[in-house]
Structure formats: C-alpha cells, structure tokens
Amino acid sequence: MDFLTILQILDSTVRLATPLLLACLAGLWSERAGIFDIGLEGKMLVAAFFAAAIAYTSGSVWVGLLAGIAASMVLALLHGLASITFRGNQLISGVAINFLAAGLAVVIAQTWFAQGGRTPQLSSDARFANIELPGAATRIRDIAQQGPLGQTYSELISGHSILVYLALACVPLTWWVLYRTRFGLRLRAVGENPAAVDTAGVSVVGLRFAAVLIAGVLCGIAGAYLSTALSSGFVKDMSAGRGFIALAALIFAKWRPWYALSACLLFGFFDAVGNRYQNIQLGEFIVPVQFMQALPYILVVIVLAGLVGKAIPPRAGGEPYVKER
Amino acid sequence: MTMKTTLMGAAAALAMTATGALADGPAIIFDLGGKFDRSFNEAAFNGAELWASETGGTYREIELTSDAQREQAMRRLAEAGANPIVMAGFSQATPLSVVAPDYPDTTFVIIDGVVDAPNVRSVIFSEHEGSYLVGMLAAMASETGTVSFVGGMDIPLISRFACGYAQGAAAVNGDIKVIANMTGTTPSAWNDPVRGGELTRGQIAQGSDVVFAAAGGTGLGVLQVATDEGIFSIGVDSNQNYLHPGSVLTSMLKRVDVAVHDAFTTGAEVATGIHVFGLAEEGVGYALDENNAELITAEMQAAVDTARAAIIAGEIKVHNFTDDGTCPVQMQ
Numbered sequence: 001m002d003f004l005t006i007l008q009i010l011d012s013t014v015r016l017a018t019p020l021l022l023a024c025l026a027g028l029w030s031e032r033a034g035i036f037d038i039g040l041e042g043k044m045l046v047a048a049f050f051a052a053a054i055a056y057t058s059g060s061v062w063v064g065l066l067a068g069i070a071a072s073m074v075l076a077l078l079h080g081l082a083s084i085t086f087r088g089n090q091l092i093s094g095v096a097i098n099f100l101a102a103g104l105a106v107v108i109a110q111t112w113f114a115q116g117g118r119t120p121q122l123s124s125d126a127r128f129a130n131i132e133l134p135g136a137a138t139r140i141r142d143i144a145q146q147g148p149l150g151q152t153y154s155e156l157i158s159g160h161s162i163l164v165y166l167a168l169a170c171v172p173l174t175w176w177v178l179y180r181t182r183f184g185l186r187l188r189a190v191g192e193n194p195a196a197v198d199t200a201g202v203s204v205v206g207l208r209f210a211a212v213l214i215a216g217v218l219c220g221i222a223g224a225y226l227s228t229a230l231s232s233g234f235v236k237d238m239s240a241g242r243g244f245i246a247l248a249a250l251i252f253a254k255w256r257p258w259y260a261l262s263a264c265l266l267f268g269f270f271d272a273v274g275n276r277y278q279n280i281q282l283g284e285f286i287v288p289v290q291f292m293q294a295l296p297y298i299l300v301v302i303v304l305a306g307l308v309g310k311a312i313p314p315r316a317g318g319e320p321y322v323k324e325r
Numbered sequence: 326m327t328m329k330t331t332l333m334g335a336a337a338a339l340a341m342t343a344t345g346a347l348a349d350g351p352a353i354i355f356d357l358g359g360k361f362d363r364s365f366n367e368a369a370f371n372g373a374e375l376w377a378s379e380t381g382g383t384y385r386e387i388e389l390t391s392d393a394q395r396e397q398a399m400r401r402l403a404e405a406g407a408n409p410i411v412m413a414g415f416s417q418a419t420p421l422s423v424v425a426p427d428y429p430d431t432t433f434v435i436i437d438g439v440v441d442a443p444n445v446r447s448v449i450f451s452e453h454e455g456s457y458l459v460g461m462l463a464a465m466a467s468e469t470g471t472v473s474f475v476g477g478m479d480i481p482l483i484s485r486f487a488c489g490y491a492q493g494a495a496a497v498n499g500d501i502k503v504i505a506n507m508t509g510t511t512p513s514a515w516n517d518p519v520r521g522g523e524l525t526r527g528q529i530a531q532g533s534d535v536v537f538a539a540a541g542g543t544g545l546g547v548l549q550v551a552t553d554e555g556i557f558s559i560g561v562d563s564n565q566n567y568l569h570p571g572s573v574l575t576s577m578l579k580r581v582d583v584a585v586h587d588a589f590t591t592g593a594e595v596a597t598g599i600h601v602f603g604l605a606e607e608g609v610g611y612a613l614d615e616n617n618a619e620l621i622t623a624e625m626q627a628a629v630d631t632a633r634a635a636i637i638a639g640e641i642k643v644h645n646f647t648d649d650g651t652c653p654v655q656m657q
Binding site: 004005008012015016115116117118121130139226230231232233235236237238240272275276289290293 | 359360361362388479507509510513516517518519520522523524526527530542545546549553554555568
C-alpha cells in the first residue's frame with residue numbers, strides 16, 4: 001500500500017464522514033437540550049429529497065439547499081411540538097418522523113416527477129461542485145505525478161464540496177457556542193436540570209425549541225449533501241441508515257463536539273476501507289467481500305461494546321419538562 | 326400457520342387491488358431497481374410501452390418494493406387472469422418455480438432466470454458475448470492499460486458480465502489489468518449510487534480510465550463519477566450514451582425490451598422453454614449513436630465488428646462464467 005492509496009482512503013473517509021458528522025452534531029444539539037432525537041434519519045431523507053427536487057426545478061443548488069433545510073426544520077418543528085409542547089414520548093415521535101419521511105419523500109417524488117420515486121438526474125449547475133483550492137491538481141491521474149506534500153494537499157485537503165468544509169467548521173462552532181456562550185450554558189443546563197433553568201427565569205420551552213430547530217438545520221445540510229453533492233439526485237431510502245450510525249457515533253462521542261468529529265471520521269474510515277478492499281487475498285485464502293462490507297457494522301458493535309467506556313447521557317434527556325405547581 | 330398465510334395473502338391482495346381490473350391482458354413485474362432505473366427495468370418497461378403503442382392495448386404492471394412481495398404479485402396477476410405474465414430479474418426464479426405449477430393455464434416469461442416448468446418461457450441473454458465486445462472497446466480506449474468493472478449485486482449473472490468484459494479487454498491487450506468490484510450482496514446493491522461512485526473513485530485511483538457499470542441504478546453514480554473525473558464509462562442494458570455525452574464510451578445493450586415485446590405480441594401462445602438471446606439474435610450488442618460517434622474510431626468499430634462476426638461464426642469462444650464458476654482472465 002503506497003502513500004497515495006492511504007491518502008485516497010482518507011479522502012474517501014472525509015466524504016463519507018461528512019453526512020454522519022452533520023447528523024451527529026444535530027443529535028448533539030438536540031440531546032444536550034434534553035430532547036432525544038432518533039428522527040435524524042427521517043429529517044436527512046426529507047431534506048435530501050427537497051434539496052434535489054428544488055435544485056432540479058430551480059436550477060440553483062443553493063435554493064435547493066435552503067429548501068432541504070426548510071423541509072428538515074418543518075419535521076424538527078413537528079418533533080418539538082409533539083415532545084416539548086404536548087410532552088409526548090420523544091422516541092415515538094422520532095420513529096414516527098422516520099416513517100413519515102421515508103413514505104412522504106417517495107410519494108411526492110412519484111407525483112412530481114413520475115420516475116418511480118426518484119428525482120431526475122441533476123445537471124452540474126444543480127449540484128455542489130468540488131472546490132479546488134489554488135494550486136491543487138484535480139484529476140487523480142495528475143495527482144499521482146506530484147510529491148507527497150502536493151498529493152496530501154491536492155487529494156486530501158482540496159477537492160471537496162463546500163458542505164464538507166462547512167461541516168468541519170461546525171465542530172469548533174458548536175463547541176464554542178455550547179461551552180463559551182451564555183446561550184450554550186443555558187442549553188446544556190436545560191438538558192441536565194431544566195427546573196434550575198426555569199427557576200432562573202429562562203424559558204425551558206424556548207431553549208428546547210431552539211435546540212431542536214438547530215438540529216433541523218444541520219440535518220437539512222446533511223440531507224442536501226447526500227443528494228446534491230455526494231450523488232446527483234434523490235433515490236429511495238438514500239440516507240441508508242446514516243442517521244442511526246450518527247446516533248451510535250454520538251454515544252461513542254459521549255455528547256461532545258470534538259469527540260463527535262473523531263467518532264464520525266472513524267466510522268467513515270471503516271466504510272471507506274470496506275469499499276476499497278473488497279477482495280483481499282491472504283495467500284490461498286480470499287477474504288470474502290461480504291465480510292469486508294459487514295466490517296464497518298461489526299466494528300461499530302465492537303467499539304460501542306468494548307471501547308466506549310461509560311457514556312452518560314444528559315440527565316434530563318427524554319423527559320418532558322413539567323412545571324411544578 | 327395456515328391462518329397467517331391466509332391473512333398475509335389477503336393483505337397483499339388488498340394492497341394490490343389498486344393495479345386495476347383488466348382481464349386477460351399481458352402483465353409485467355418489475356424488479357427492485359425500479360421501473361425507471363435507466364437500465365434493466367426501464368428496458369423492460371420500454372418493450373411493454375412499445376407493444377402498448379403498437380396495438381393500443383393495455384397491460385398490468387407491478388413494481389416490487391420488497392422481496393416478500395414477489396410470490397404474491399405473481400399469484401395476484403395470475404388469479405386476475407393476466408396472460409402472459411412477464412417478470413424481469415433473476416430473483417423471480419425461485420418464487421416462480423413455486424407459483425408456476427399452481428397456474429398451468431397461465432404462461433409465465435422470466436428474463437434472466439431459468440425455471441423448469443411446462444408453462445414457463447425462460448429468456449437468457451449471452452451477456453458474456455456483449456460484454457466481450459465492450460471489453461475490447463474499453464481496452465482500445467484505455468491509455469493507462471487498466472480498465473475496471475463495477476457490478477451490482479454479487480451474483481453469478483453479474484460475474485458473467487465481468488468475465489466477458491475481462492476476456493474482451495485481454496483479447497486486445499494481453500497485459501491489461503482489469504479491476505472488478507461488486508457493490509453489495511443484497512438487492513439494495515442495485516440502487517446505491519453513492520457506493521457505486523466511491524468504488525469508481527477507488528478504481529480510478531488504481532489507474533483505471535475506463536469503467537463498465539453493470540449495476541442497475543447504482544450505475545448512475547458510476548457514470549457520474551467517471552464524468553467528473555474525466556474518464557470513460559460504459560453503460561449497461563439500455564443505451565445510456567445520452568446520460569453523459571462525451572464520457573460514456575458506449576453501452577452494452579441487452580435487449581430486454583425485445584424479449585418483453587416479443588412475449589407481449591405473441592401473447593399467451595408464446596413458446597415455452599429456454600430461449601437464449603445472443604449476438605446472432607441481436608439480443609446483446611454495443612450502442613453506437615450520435616453521442617459517442619466521436620469516441621469510437623473507425624478502427625475500433627472494425628475490430629469489434631470482426632470479433633462479433635467471429636463469435637457468431639463460432640471462431641471465438643467467449644467463456645461463460647456461469648458454466649463452471651471460473652473465469653480464464655484474472656481480475657483484481
């Protein structure tokens with residue numbers, strides 16, 4: 001395995017980890033405020049559909065992104081309404097959102113485009129192009145001619161869509177807001193002890209809605225990334241369980257932003273390795289492709305069972321807040 | 326158990342009443358890739374539509390959304406009086422072998438699978454021969470001496486594509502390196518363009534500059550990445566040259582539309598047994614149109630046409646992977 005191969009796997013890791021990272025951060029915001037969110041998957045899916053559909057009809061990928069975010073926020077609002085205002089069970093509301101999204105996206109796609117529940121293929125204007133940083137080679141064949149530094153720069157650092165850089169920027173931003181601002185302090189307090197926040201005269205309901213909506217925005221970006229950057233168009237069930245892997249990453253990361261980054265990169269790396277090495281031959285024995293493709297999931301189980309240590313969720317997570325009277 | 330089966334049957338029947346109440350017409354069942362996969366199922370759909378526009382007739386259709394529906398879809402159509410019932414996709418073979426004996430008066434046509442029953446017509450394509458031709462084109466277009474293949478689900482049928490492709494490439498350039506990857510091992514592998522794209526990037530990184538996608542809807546992701554990275558791609562089943570003109574080198578045509586059209590036109594009297602559509606029957610081939618006219622040079626075309634004639638005449642034997650499960654050309 002040469003240096004360029006390693007770089008290419010890392011490059012693939014970054015691409016595959018981006019939707020996980022955005023969804024994981026969305027879950028982090030929501031759960032830090034005490035609202036469990038297993039509807040990440042559904043919100044991503046709906047955002048992926050609307051981003052692709054509107055990008056196709058308007059011809060502008062940015063309008064598509066906004067539409068995806070808006071659709072995801074509508075579902076987030078629904079989740080907020082059910083679990084904050086009406087104090088319903090947060091897990092059930094999340095499950096409902098996943099089912100709603102999986103069905104709704106396909107039905108609307110069929111009605112609008114009549115192509116069997118998918119959107120038409122997007123032209124290059126309606127997709128996020130890869131950003132080429134100055135001085136970077138773009139094609140893999142040119143990159144192979146460069147030296148190690150140039151290869152690292154061209155392959156790993158340059159050549160991602162703007163949403164990848166945005167997702168990476170969200171990590172320090174999330175950390176700063178949660179740990180260095182008044183809003184963040186209150187938000188974390190709401191997830192630990194909402195009564196104390198209420199006593200201080202701050203609206204618990206308001207803070208929780210804010211957190212749920214921020215989660216909606218992040219899921220919206222994640223969905224738009226899937227359909228308009230990673231591929232060109234929406235297909236049925238394209239989120240393919242990424243929302244749930246993001247939840248696993250969130251637990252692995254113990255609800256902390258920087259840990260979330262490393263957890264998502266790790267899961268992305270497993271996926272990239274599984275894609276790249278399908279037929280490994282060890283002497284006479286060939287490792288079956290089934291094993292390589294199951295590897296990411298096996299490793300998720302091993303990591304969660306053995307390496308995570310003690311993960312303590314926010315104390316008030318999952319419980320609707322009822323003012324004592 | 327009986328109760329459960331009855332209930333499930335009733336639920337399925339309810340779910341499928343929406344397909345309309347037309348007796349005696351032909352019917353078609355599409356596989357999980359979806360009717361508009363721009364590839365295999367879409368070719369089947371086009372054949373049915375051609376029949377409908379020629380005769381003004383109507384046909385029933387069911388688009389499967391999960392494996393569990395297969396048998397119920399067949400029974401539902403057979404009980405409603407549809408005849409013949411055409412089904413696209415090898416996955417239908419096992420349920421059909423159960424269903425076919427129960428409806429001896431109905432003719433079933435299965436594409437890509439073989440079911441040994443007196444009322445079943447099994448249509449098989451010689452994909453290895455068509456793939457051989459596009460493999461030759463790939464090897465002639467390649468500058469790096471490395472070409473690659475992305476398959477859908479890891480099944481012998483798709484290995485037949487891969488093996489034919491590798492043999493064609495090796496016939497042009499004995500030193501050629503052929504990289505072959507499969508998208509997955511479950512039917513969802515037919516519809517995963519993101520993974521298809523990632524596999525393609527990996528192959529390009531290993532030097533490939535022509536990629537052949539035989540992967541249904543997944544192939545759309547392969548062709549997209551090939552266009553983005555500036556290499557050639559080869560489409561499959563339907564003519565996919567128009568998807569990315571200038572980047573799609575050609576398409577390996579598999580005339581599923583002809584098979585469906587034939588069955589619909591002949592109707593219930595269609596001959597049963599195994600029917601092989603090869604190069605000689607124009608069942609497989611490569612696509613040449615205005616979108617790739619500039620990519621295929623006259624000498625490439627001449628070489629491929631010579632090989633085509635030689636295969637038909639029996640002078641070149643293309644090894645069929647499904648005969649013995651091995652391929653004479655080493656793939657990575």
